[in-house]
Amino acid sequence: MSELISSINPGLILILAGILAGLVPMQRARQALTLTAPVIGLLLLLAAPRETDLATMSLMGFDMVLYRVDSLSFIFGLAFLIAAFINAVYSLHNDSQLEDSMALSYMGAAVAACFCGDFISLFVFWELTAVTSVFLIFLSGTNAAYKAGMRYLGLHVLSGVMLLFGAMLLYFDTGDLGIRQLELGNPGVLLIFLALGIKAGFPFLHTWLADAYPKATVTGTVILSAFTTKLAIYALARMFPGEQSLIWIGAIMTVYPVFFAVVENDLRKVLSFSLNNQLGFMVCAIGVGTPLALNGAAAHAFCHIMYKSLLFMSMGAVLYRTGTTKATELGGLYRTMPWTTVFCLIGAASISAFPLFSGFVSKSLTMSAVAGGGFLIPFLMLLFASAGVLEHSGIKIPYFAFFGHDSGKRPREAPFNMLLAMGAAAFICVGVGLPAFLPGFGFDWLYSIVPYADDPYTQGYEPYTADHILTQMQLLMLAIFAFVILQRIGAYPPEKRGIILDTDILWRKVGYGLARWSGSVWQKAGPALTGVFGGLSARAFTRLEAAFSPRGTLARGGLYNGMAVWTAVLLGLALVVAFFIR
């Protein structure tokens, strides 16, 4: 019996709960499902033996490892399950069958993917995270959210296809489908690398993140922020530790979102850029690849899931109560939402890496590893980005929402379940960041669950040295001083309404415009072409447009967001065909 229990991947429990939640109309029953599934998952994970294949399967001659726990997957799985529980509390007020179902399946897929030992099962859960999470974006119900969701789905399904195609190429080269450390240089490996890059928000592949996350539902954004990107970080740490190009990719990822965030008006979008910037720290650490650096990446991912959820939860509460997260419309909300303000400030202090908060103990590992590896320019870029994080997440978010210019809005405090969830996340942010007064307390606990806990550098690592505290406080305080000065002399750019262009303009304006132009040319030229072919193809185009265009039948609905379903079906079919032809 115990063997059977220990062979169940905790993610499957969440997926099962998700399927049940989709069938159960009673809100109370769904609340019970969303709360108990992560707890059962946590118990299963804690009971699971490490470093052995706990569940295997053979399909079409491929050996699949469905459940295998080791120290790297453990910390990610643990963080995911804790986040799943906190998210369940945060969305208790929500009465949406579809959202509960999709959220649970999405979280379950991410958890399950962490424990996969082969590329086929990883691919299945990888795609499942994409097709379930997109509903959290669709469900906010606006046209903008629908289109952003479609762009999101397109990129993520592409990522899955590239992952599978790369894995197949790799399989035909080596005959091995097991997930393992890979070396760039083989086209298959490059495809896998790019597939992970899309999900991890590499430069130029990042646009989906700031595009889709701010348009999801109040609870959806909180859930989205924790899983997809950290799953990619996990996969990178698993397959590409020590890949030197990641140092530079990561360093660049930390820097450019800072500039987007400073001019952005939508505070949830600012947080999305900040998320991208934090991923850069982890990617950079994975690139360094020493045990200390990988510990830094994993510890940072753990802390990041907690404080980023916390920040998104506080902005979600603001959105829930006021209907907007635009900085131009907000300000002075501390008057009626003091507890949300307190929790937001704890999240802000954690992400800015103030001593006594979680970001400090996890980021120090990464910074020491990058500096210790002798990477001067990336080190300076990360330091620059640390000041940048303070600017957009540490100061801008709380200042423009809760303080600053009074908007005159006097919303009620967030619902109690939201406060409870924020309180839990804030507790972890503070608890993990405290000095180790006792063995196993504060950061010592975090350092004991990192992947290479027995690494001598990590064991001897002490974040709370006078040197560390002083230099970090110098960085942060002088940056705050800069803020006070710039604000006083009026050099701080005022928030303005508007959107900020990103590289996705390439396909959103130029690409779409080109498609529309060629469509209209074809429509005019087509009938004019004599002969059956011209007539037929023009008619086919009209039919296709009637079905697939944004004003077409499929986009109009009927079956739940018909276009999304059909896109997924068509891409799936193409996949199956490609799979068997080879």
Added chain:
Amino acid sequence: MSDPAKPPHLSDHGEHELPDDSYTTPTAKFLFGWTSKPWTSRLLLIVTVLISLILIGLEPLLEALSGEGHHFRHTYFDIDAITAFHAWWGFGSFTLVVLAGWPLGRLMRRREDYYDDEAEPAGEEPHA
């Protein structure tokens, strides 16, 4: 906002009065009431200047106290061995980012309906 009895054209649109605090909860007043006082800005300036000066001054002091042959700071490169390097780097980075906001805003900011599909506000009805 301020006085509901006063007709709008007689009000100064709140520009010269303190924000209305009649809805402010006691907790909020206790925790953050100080942030909306007229002296807040000056106080913040004085406090940050003081703390910054202390943090910068502390470094050479601790370095001197750590004794001959020992170093208080554990440095990796030449550049971060400069006294109070993190302070200068933090100040410079923050200023650069904020000042870059001016040209970047002019260059990259477009109307909210620039993309045909973003005209409507993201979000939902407030749940008051």
